[in-house]
Amino acid sequence: MFENIKNHLFDDKELKVVENHLKKFPSKKSATLPVLWMMQEKYGYISEEAMEYIGQLLEVPSDHVLGVVTFYTMYFRKPTGKIHMQVCTNVSCMLRGGYDIYHYLSDKLKIKNKEKTSDGMFSIEEVECLGSCGTAPMLQVNNQEFYENLSVEKMDGLLEELKNKYGNLEYAKY
Numbered sequence: 001m002f003e004n005i006k007n008h009l010f011d012d013k014e015l016k017v018v019e020n021h022l023k024k025f026p027s028k029k030s031a032t033l034p035v036l037w038m039m040q041e042k043y044g045y046i047s048e049e050a051m052e053y054i055g056q057l058l059e060v061p062s063d064h065v066l067g068v069v070t071f072y073t074m075y076f077r078k079p080t081g082k083i084h085m086q087v088c089t090n091v092s093c094m095l096r097g098g099y100d101i102y103h104y105l106s107d108k109l110k111i112k113n114k115e116k117t118s119d120g121m122f123s124i125e126e127v128e129c130l131g132s133c134g135t136a137p138m139l140q141v142n143n144q145e146f147y148e149n150l151s152v153e154k155m156d157g158l159l160e161e162l163k164n165k166y167g168n169l170e171y172a173k174y
């Protein structure tokens, strides 16, 4: 199916999965989200090259792919730390100290938005509502875990907990 494309970012097995995604949708374009997710699962982020490649696979301009990547905070355009913390600062979280948490982490780790620590362990990102307003303030780790009802006082303990949990990964999962 993809014979005319220089297939260098997905192997044959992965291209089969892409084909299966394509079968689920009326147009190739509709498979943008799952194919991007596959790419990020494999490489940890979505490079410019990956966006061009996915554009070819799905027969859409790479600008469309870029638009999707930049719209959703679950996609990363550069490598993150092993522990990527997305701190919600939207209304509910903001009212309950979300910015205090964000600034505490930023100051303690000496990194700004979307930066990672020099040892590659942590990165932070300020994000909009993650759908857990009832347990605000909260943050999400590595696109998969919520930590809720947070406070600045809990942050040192949380950083230790996360380091023990993810610190031995050989590479950043995301």
Ligand code: FES
Residues within 6 Å of the ligand: 088, 089, 090, 091, 092, 093, 094, 128, 129, 130, 131, 132, 133, 134, 136, 138
């Ligand atoms: S405002 Fe933070 S989860 Fe909704």
